[in-house]
Amino acid sequence: MKVFKKLLWIVLGIVAIMALSSAIYVYTHTPEYVGNIETDKLSNKVEVYFDTYGIPHIYGEKEEDALRVLGYVHAQDRLWQMELLRRISIGGLSEVFGEDMIKTDKFFLSLGIDDASQKTVENVSKDSPMVVLSQAYLDGINQFIAEGPTPIEFHLTSLEKTPFTLKDIYNTVGYMAFSFAMAHKTDPLLTNIKNQLGPAYLTDLEIGVDPKSTLIKNYKPSIRDSIKNEIAGLVSEVLKDFPVPQFEGSNSWVIAPGKTKNGKVILANDPHIGFAQPSVWYEAHVNAPNYEKYGYHLAGVPFPLLGHDRKLAYGLTMFENDDIDFYYEEEKPNDSSFYKTSAGWKKYELVTKTIKVKGEDDLNFTFKKTHHGPILNGIADQVIDQRPIAMSWIYTKLENKVMDALYGMSHAQNLSEFKKALPDIHAPGLNIMYGDAVGNVGWFATAKLYQMPDSTNTKFILEGSTGKDEPVRYLDFTENPIAINPSWNYVYSANNQPDSINGKFYPGYYLPENRAKRIVTLLEPKNDWDRDAVQEMLLDATSGVNAKVVTNLAKSIEVKEMTKAQISVLDKMNVWDGNSQLQQIEPTVYHRWIYFLLKNTFEDELGTQMFQQMLDTHFHKRLIAPMAAKDNSVWWDDVNTTDSVETKNDRVNLSFRQAFQSLEEDFGEDPNKWTWDKVHTLEHGHPIGQINALRSFFNVGPFPVSGTREVINNMYFKYDDTGLYPATSGPSTRRVIDFSDIENSTSILPTGQSGNPFSEHYEDQAEMYNQGKFRKMMMNREEIIKTQESLLIFEPKK
Numbered sequence: 001m002k003v004f005k006k007l008l009w010i011v012l013g014i015v016a017i018m019a020l021s022s023a024i025y026v027y028t029h030t031p032e033y034v035g036n037i038e039t040d041k042l043s044n045k046v047e048v049y050f051d052t053y054g055i056p057h058i059y060g061e062k063e064e065d066a067l068r069v070l071g072y073v074h075a076q077d078r079l080w081q082m083e084l085l086r087r088i089s090i091g092g093l094s095e096v097f098g099e100d101m102i103k104t105d106k107f108f109l110s111l112g113i114d115d116a117s118q119k120t121v122e123n124v125s126k127d128s129p130m131v132v133l134s135q136a137y138l139d140g141i142n143q144f145i146a147e148g149p150t151p152i153e154f155h156l157t158s159l160e161k162t163p164f165t166l167k168d169i170y171n172t173v174g175y176m177a178f179s180f181a182m183a184h185k186t187d188p189l190l191t192n193i194k195n196q197l198g199p200a201y202l203t204d205l206e207i208g209v210d211p212k213s214t215l216i217k218n219y220k221p222s223i224r225d226s227i228k229n230e231i232a233g234l235v236s237e238v239l240k241d242f243p244v245p246q247f248e249g250s251n252s253w254v255i256a257p258g259k260t261k262n263g264k265v266i267l268a269n270d271p272h273i274g275f276a277q278p279s280v281w282y283e284a285h286v287n288a289p290n291y292e293k294y295g296y297h298l299a300g301v302p303f304p305l306l307g308h309d310r311k312l313a314y315g316l317t318m319f320e321n322d323d324i325d326f327y328y329e330e331e332k333p334n335d336s337s338f339y340k341t342s343a344g345w346k347k348y349e350l351v352t353k354t355i356k357v358k359g360e361d362d363l364n365f366t367f368k369k370t371h372h373g374p375i376l377n378g379i380a381d382q383v384i385d386q387r388p389i390a391m392s393w394i395y396t397k398l399e400n401k402v403m404d405a406l407y408g409m410s411h412a413q414n415l416s417e418f419k420k421a422l423p424d425i426h427a428p429g430l431n432i433m434y435g436d437a438v439g440n441v442g443w444f445a446t447a448k449l450y451q452m453p454d455s456t457n458t459k460f461i462l463e464g465s466t467g468k469d470e471p472v473r474y475l476d477f478t479e480n481p482i483a484i485n486p487s488w489n490y491v492y493s494a495n496n497q498p499d500s501i502n503g504k505f506y507p508g509y510y511l512p513e514n515r516a517k518r519i520v521t522l523l524e525p526k527n528d529w530d531r532d533a534v535q536e537m538l539l540d541a542t543s544g545v546n547a548k549v550v551t552n553l554a555k556s557i558e559v560k561e562m563t564k565a566q567i568s569v570l571d572k573m574n575v576w577d578g579n580s581q582l583q584q585i586e587p588t589v590y591h592r593w594i595y596f597l598l599k600n601t602f603e604d605e606l607g608t609q610m611f612q613q614m615l616d617t618h619f620h621k622r623l624i625a626p627m628a629a630k631d632n633s634v635w636w637d638d639v640n641t642t643d644s645v646e647t648k649n650d651r652v653n654l655s656f657r658q659a660f661q662s663l664e665e666d667f668g669e670d671p672n673k674w675t676w677d678k679v680h681t682l683e684h685g686h687p688i689g690q691i692n693a694l695r696s697f698f699n700v701g702p703f704p705v706s707g708t709r710e711v712i713n714n715m716y717f718k719y720d721d722t723g724l725y726p727a728t729s730g731p732s733t734r735r736v737i738d739f740s741d742i743e744n745s746t747s748i749l750p751t752g753q754s755g756n757p758f759s760e761h762y763e764d765q766a767e768m769y770n771q772g773k774f775r776k777m778m779m780n781r782e783e784i785i786k787t788q789e790s791l792l793i794f795e796p797k798k
Contacts, residue, residue, distance in 0.1 A: 029149045029150075029151070029152060029756070029758055030756065030758045030759055031054075031073075031077050031754060031756050031759050032076065032148075032792060033050045033054065033789065033790040033792055034790040034791060034792055035792060036792075036793045036794075036795060037072070037792065037795070038794075038795055038796070038797040038798070039068065039069070039072070039140075039794045039795065039796065040139070040143065041068065041136075041139055042065050042068060042069075042795065042796040042797070043061070043064075043065055043796065044060065044062060044796070045061075045793060045795050045796075046058060046059065046060040046065050046066060046068075046069045046793070046794040047059045047060075047791065047792075047793055048069060048073060048791070048792040048793070048794065049784050049785060049788040049790075050788060050789050050790045050791075050792065051778055051784065051787065051788060051789060052787070052789055053749075053752070053753055053761060053764060053765060053775060054077070054752070054753040054754055054759065054760070054761030054764075054789075055284065055285065055753055055778075056070070056073045056792075057285040057287070057778065057784045057788075058070055058073070058284065058287060059287045059288075059781070060287070060288050061288065061289065062288055062289075063133065063286075063289075063290075063291045064132065064133060064136045065136070065288070065794075066286050066287065066288045066291075067133045067134075067136040067137045067140070067286070067302055068136040068137065068139050068140040068794075069140055069794050070137055070140060070297075070302065071136070071137040071138060071139060071140025071141040071142075071143075071144075071302070072140035072143055072144045072148075072794070073284070074137075074140070074141070074282055074284065074297065075140065075141040075144035075145065075148070076144050076148055076756070077278075077282065077753060077755055077756055077759065077761075078278060078282055078299045078754075078755045079141075079144065079148075079151050079161075079755075080153040080154070080755060081278055081299040081755050082141070082164070082172075082300040083154075083159070083161075084096070084687065085171075085172045085175060085299050085300055086164065086168040086171050086172055086300055088108055088171070088175045089108055089109075089111070089113035089114045089117065089171035089172075089174050089175055090108075090109070090114045090171060091105035091106065091109035091114075091353060091355050092105070092356070093105055094355050094356065094357045094358065094363075095159070095355075095356040095357065095358055096157050096159055096358065097157075097358065097687070098357065098358040098359060098360075099358075099360060102355060102357065102363065106353075106355070106365060106367075106379050107379055108175075108178075109353045110351075110353075110367050110376070110379045111178060111374065111391075111393065112374065112393075112396040113171055113174035113175065113177075113178065113395070113396065114167075114171055114174075115396070116170075116174065116395070116396040116400060117167045117170035117171045117174060117400075118167060120170055120399075120400040121166050121167045124166075128404075129407065129411075130303075130404050130407040131166065133302060133303075133407070134166060134169055134302050134403065135166065136302075137302035138164050138165065138166065138168075138169070138302075141163075141164045141300070142163045142164060145161045145162070145163060145164075146163075151756060152757065152758075153687075156688060156694075157358075157688075164300065168300060169300060169301055169302070169403065170400065170403065172298060172299070172300045172301055173298075173301060173403065174395065176298065177395045177402070177428040178393075178395070178428075179428075190202065190459050190460055190619075191326075191460045192610060193606070193610070194460060197605055201605065201634055201635065203633075203634070204626065204627060204630060204634070204635055249272040249317070249318055249320075249494075249495045249714065249716075249729075250269070250270065250271040250272045250316065250317030250318055250431075250493070250494075250495060251269070251270050251272075251317065251492075251493070251515060251519065251538075251712055251714070252267070252268060252269040252270070252315045252316070252317050252431070252493050253267075253268050253433070253490055253491065253492035253493075253523060254266070254267045254268075254433050254434065254435040254441040254442070254443070254490065254491050254492070255267075255268075255435075255489070255490045255523070255529050255534070256439065256441045256485065257439045257489075258489040258527070259489040259490060259523070259526070259527045259528075259529055260528070260529045260530065261528040261529060261530040261740075262530065262741075263740070264738065264739040264740035265313075265435035265436060265439060265440070265441055265739045266435070266529055266530075266531065266534050266736065266738050266740075267308070267313045267314075267315060267433065267434075267435040267735070267736070267737040268315075268534050268538055268734075268735065268736050269306060269315025269316070269433060269733075269735045270538055270714075270731035270732070270733060270734045270735070271306070271315070271317065271731070271732050271733065272714050272729055272730055272731060272732065273729060273732035274728060274729045275682060275683075275684050275685070275727060275728060275729060275730060275750060276684060276685060276686070277684040277685060277686040277689065277698065277699060277700050277751055277755070277763075278686075278751065278752070278754065278755030278762075279684065279733075279749050279750045279751050279752075280298065280299075281296040281297065281298075281306070281732055281733050281749065282296070282298075282299065282753065283296055283749070283753060283777075284297060284304075285777075285778070285779065285784075287781075292309045292310070292779075293307045293308070293309050293410055294307060294308055294309065294777055294779060295307035295308075295410065296733060301406070303403070303406040303407050303409075303410045304406075304410055305406065306735065307409075307410055308737045308742075308745065310437060310742055311413060311414065311437050312412065312414070312415070312418065312434065312435065312436040312437065313434070313435050313737040313739075314409060314418070314433060314434050314435075315432075315433045315735065316430045316431060316432055316433065317430070317431040317433070317493040317494070317495055318429065318430065318431070318495050319428075319429030319430055319431050319445050319446070319447055319495075319508070320429065320495050320508045320509045320510045320511065320618070321429035321445070321447050321449065321506060321508045322459075322506075322507045322508050322509065323393065323394040323395070323428070323429060323447060323448075324391060324393050325372075325391075325392045325458050325462055325469075326389055326390070326391055326392070326461040326462065327370075327372045327390045327391075327461065327463070327469070328387045328388070328389060328461055328462070328463055328464055328465075329370055329372070329375065329387070329388040329389070329464045329465065330387075330464070330465040331388060332345050339388065339464075339465070340465040341371065341464075341465065341467070342465070342466060342467025343467075346370070346371070348368040348375075349368070349369040349370070350366055350367075350368060350369075351367055351368075351369050351374070352364060352365070352366045353365060353366075353367075367379055368388070369390075370390045370464065372390040372391070372392040372464055373390050373391045373392045373393060373396070374390065374391055375388045375389065375390050376389050376391055377389060389461060390464060393427075394426060394427050394448060394450070395426070395427035395428070398426045398427075398448055399426075400426070401424035401425075401426070402424065402425055402426070402427075404421070404424045405421045405422065405423075405424035405425045405446075407421075408420060408421025408424065409421045409422070409432075414436070414438075415434065415440045415442065415484075418434060419442075422444050422446045422477070423446075423477040425446040425447065426447065426448035427447060427448065428447070429445070429447035429508075430445075430446050430447070431443060431444070431445055431493035431495075432446050433491065433493065436739070437742070439485075440484070440485055441484075441485060441490065441491050442482070442483065442484045442485070442491060443481075443484075443491035443492070443493060444480070444482050445480045445481035445482065445498055446477075446480065447480070448474055448475075449474070449475040449480060449501075449506060450471040450472075450473065450474045450475060451471065451472045451474075451475060452469070452471055452472060452507075453468060453469065453470075453472060455468075456468075456469045458507050459507070475501075479501060479502060480501070481498040481499065481506070488524075490523050492516070492519050492520070494511065494516040494519055495510060495511040495515075496510050496512070496513050496515070497510040497513075509617075509618045509619070510618070510622075511618055511621060511622070511710070512545070512621050512622045512624075512625065512710060513545070514543050514546070514625075514710040514711065515710055515711065515712055515714065517544065517545060518540065518542065518543065518544065518711065518712055519712065521544070522537055522540065530740075531736050531738040531741070531744070531745075531746065534736050534738075535734075535736055535746065537712065538712060538713065538731070538734045538736070539707075539712075539713050539734075539772040540711065540712040540713060541579055541581065541707045541708060541711045541713045542577060542578050542579045542580075542711060543578040543580075543708070543710060543711045544577075545625050545710070546578040546590060546708075546710075547576055547577055547578035548625065548628075549590075549594070549624060549625050549628040550573050550574065550576060550590065551574070552628040552629045553593070553597075553628050553652050553656075554570065554574055556649045556652040556653065557570060557652065557653060557656060558649065558653055561653070565660075565669070566656070566657075566660055568671070569589060569660065569671050570656075572585070572586060572671075573586055573589060573590070576590075578711075580676060580680075580706060580707055580708035580711065581676065581706045582675065582676050582677040582680075582704055582705075582706050583675050583676070583677065584675065584676050585672065585674040585675055585676070587676045587680070587708055588663065588674045588675065588676050588678070588679055588680075589659065589663065589671075589674065591719070591725060592659035592662060592663055592723060593655055593656055593659040594624060594719070595659075595719040595720075595723075596654075596655035596658045596659050596662075597627075597651060597652065597655040598615070598620070598624070598719065599611070599655075600638075600651050600654055600655050600658075601627070601635050601636065601651055602614060602635060604638050604639050604640050605635065605639055615718060615719050615720075616718070621709070621710060630648070631648055632648075633648070636648050636650070636651055638650075663723075666723060676704075676706070677704035678704075679723065679725050680704065680705060680706075680707075680708070680715065680717070680725045680726075681701070681702040681703060681704055681705065681724075681726050681727070682701055682702060682703050682704075682705040682715065682726070682727045682730075682770070683699055683700070683701035683702035683703075683726065684699060684700040684701055684750060684751050684763075684766070685699050686698035686699055686757075697757060700751045700762075700763045700766050701766070702726070703766070703767075703770045705727055706772075707727075708725075713730075713731065714729075714730055714731070715727040715730040716728055716729045730750075731750070732749075732750065733747055733748065733749055733750075734748050734774065735747040735777075736774070742779065743778070743779045743780045743783075744776060745776075745779075746774035746775060746776055746777060747774065747775065747777050748765055748769050748773065748774050748775060749765045749769065750765070750766065750769050751763045751765060751766045751769070752764045752765050752766065753765075
C-alpha cells in the first residue's frame with residue numbers, strides 16, 4: 001500500500017508540474033492587453049485601450065508614435081498571419097509546410113512580385129510620409145519579434161522569427177493584387193475549349209458582355225456638381241491547399257441623404273474573402289493630432305484598406321477587370337534560347353530562383369522570361385501546350401504606387417483629396433466606395449486600364465510574335481467608370497459589369513447580376529433607410545434569379561414520369577422565392593439539381609479535369625441562368641451517345657431525378673429532412689488545423705450557416721460530387737457606417753480580433769457573426785475609457 005501511495009504521489013506531482021508548465025506557457029504566450037511596455041524610437045507616451053472585443057484604440061501625441069504602437073499590437077495578435085502573407089511572393093511556403101508547396105512557390109516566384117517589390121523599394125523616397133509611417137509600423141512589429149513571446153505556430157513548424165522590411169509590405173500587397181485576378185483561371189480554359197471543341201461551344205458560355213443585365217451605371221458630374229462636391233484552371237491546382245485566404249468578391253452600397261431616414265449618408269460594405277483563421281482583417285482605431293481612422297488592416301500593412309472617421313468612410317469590392325493576358329511565344333527553330341517578336345528574334349531572359357524546402361535540400365529552378373512575362377511551361381503542370389505561353393500582368397509592369405494610394409485614402413479630409421489618391425492604384429482593380437458627412441457618395445473603378453486592338457479578344461491566349469495583340473494605349477484615369485452623387489441617390493457594386501466606357505464595355509471577369517439585381521431591387525423603392533434596415537439588407541439571402549431558374553427548368557419537367565414525392569418537392573420549388581435559410585429544403589434541392597445539370601451538360605464534352613476547372617471560374621456562375629432559359633444549345637447533346645441527340649428536356653429531367661435520388665440516399669425518403677443546415681456549414685480553418693489532432697484547437701467551427709452563392713449574404717461554396725456545401729468564402733466583415741450617428745456605426749468579424757489561439761478574442765465574435773449580429777465600432781474617447789477592458793501603455797525607453 002505504501003508503494004502504491006508513493007507512486008500515486010509521484011504521478012500527481014508529474015501531472016501538477018505538467019499543468020503548471022502548460023498554464024505558464026499559455027500565460028506567457030497570451031497577447032498583452034494590460035501593463036507598460038518601453039519602446040525604442042518613441043517620442044511620447046502612447047495609450048492603448050482595448051475594448052470588449054480586443055480592438056485597440058490607440059492614442060498618441062504623434063502619428064508616427066501611434067503607427068509604431070499599431071505595429072506592435074498588430075504583431076502580438078497576428079504575427080503568424082503576417083509571416084505567411086509575406087512568404088507567398090518570395091516562394092517561402094515550402095520552408096514552412098514542406099514539399100507539397102513547391103508548385104505554389106514556383107508559380108509565385110515566377111510572377112515577379114518579389115522582384116517588382118525590390119525595384120519599388122529601391123526607388124521610393126525614404127523621406128516620404130508614407131515610407132516614414134510604414135517604417136514606424138515596421139519598428140513596432142520588429143520590437144515584438146525581438147522582445148515578445150514566440151507564437152505557438154513558430155514552435156510547431158520550427159520556424160525562426162526574422163525582422164520585417166518595407167519590401168515585405170509590398171509583397172503582401174502584391175499577393176492581394178494577384179488574388180483579385182481571374183484571368184489565370186479563365187483564359188487558358190477558354191482557349192482549350194475553343195481549340196478542342198470549336199467556336200460553337202463558346203456561344204453559350206456567357207463570356208462576353210450582356211448589355212441587358214444589371215449594370216453599374218456611370219455618372220460623371222457636371223461642373224456645377226464638382227463645385228458642390230468641394231462643398232461636401234491554370235492556378236486551381238496550385239492554390240488547392242493554399243494556407244492563406246483568397247479575395248473572391250464583395251458587396252457595397254452607399255446611400256445618399258435623399259434616400260435615408262435621417263438625411264445623412266450610410267455606407268455598407270462586406271468584402272468577400274476566403275474564410276480562414278485568423279480572419280483577414282485586423283481592426284484598429286488610431287488617433288493622433290490631425291489624424292483619426294477606424295480601419296481594417298491586412299496583416300503587415302500599415303494603412304487600412306477599409307476605414308472611416310467623422311468626416312468620411314470608404315470600402316471596396318473587386319473591379320474584376322482584365323489585367324492579365326496570356327501570349328503564345330514562337331521559339332527560334334534549332335535554338336530554343338530565342339523567341340520571336342515583331343522586331344525580330346530576341347533572347348529569353350533566364351531567371352534562377354532558390355526555394356528552401358522543409359526537411360529537404362534547397363531547390364534551384366530556372367524559368368524563361370519574355371518581354372511579356374514568365375513562360376509558364378514547366379512552372380505550372382497544368383500548362384501542357386507544346387508552345388511556350390507567357391503571362392503578362394500589369395501589376396509587375398508599371399510603377400507601383402499602391403501604398404501611396406492607401407496612404408492618401410486614409411489621410412484624405414474630403415472628397416477632393418480622396419479622389420487624388422485613386423489614380424495611384426494600377427492593380428489590383430478595385431471598386432472604391434465613398435461616402436462622407438457632408439452628403440457626397442461615390443463609386444470609383446480604380447485600375448490602370450488599357451485599350452487592346454478591336455480584333456483582339458483577351459479571353460483567349462494571344463499571339464505574342466506578331467505584335468498585333470499588344471495594348472494600344474493606357475487609359476487616363478478620367479476615362480475609368482465612375483459615379484459621383486448620381487440623381488438616383490445611391491451607388492453600389494456587386495462585382496458586376498460596369499456600364500460602357502466611351503461607348504465600349506471594358507473586358508473583365510464579372511460576376512453574374514444576381515446580387516446586383518437584388519441590391520437595386522431593394523434600394524430603389526425605399527427612401528427612409530436607417531442603420532438597422534441596412535444591417536438587415538446585408539444579411540439578405542434571397543435570389544430572385546435562382547427562383548427564375550427553377551421556373552425555367554420546371555417547364556421542361558415531364559410530370560407524368562415523376563413519383564408523388566417528386567411532384568410534391570417540385571411543387572414546393574415552384575413557389576420558392578429564392579431564399580436560403582437553415583430550415584428550408586428548397587436551397588438543398590436547388591443546388592443538387594444545378595450541380596447535376598452542369599455535370600450532365602458540360603462534363604461529357606470537357607472531361608473531368610476541364611469541367612472541374614470550369615467550376616473554378618466566374619463564367620460558370622454567369623451561364624446558369626441563361627442556360628436554364630435556353631431551349632437550344634450545342635451543349636445539351638451527350639457526345640458519348642451515338643444513336644441519339646439529347647435535348648434540354650432530357651438533361652433537366654435526368655438531373656432532377658439524380659438530385660432527388662442522391663438526397664434520399666443521404667438524408668432519407670422524407671424531403672422535410674433535407675434542410676439546408678445539414679449541408680451548408682462554415683468552418684474557419686487554420687493552416688495547422690489541417691492536422692486532425694490539432695483541428696479542434698486551431699479551427700473555429702463548423703457551424704450551420706444560412707445564405708448561399710450569389711446572394712447579398714454571399715456564402716460561396718464549390719460544386720462537387722459530395723453534395724455538401726461547406727462555405728469557402730463570404731463576408732470577411734459586415735460594416736455599416738451611419739453619418740447620422742457615427743459613434744454607433746457597426747461591424748462584425750467572422751471569428752475574432754486575435755490570431756493567437758490562447759487569446760480570449762480568438763473566436764469571441766464567431767457566434768454573433770453566424771447569427772447575423774453586429775457590434776459597435778467605438779469612437780468616443782470618454783466612452784472607450786469608461787468601458788475599456790484593459791489599458792496598455794507604451795513609453796519611451798529610458
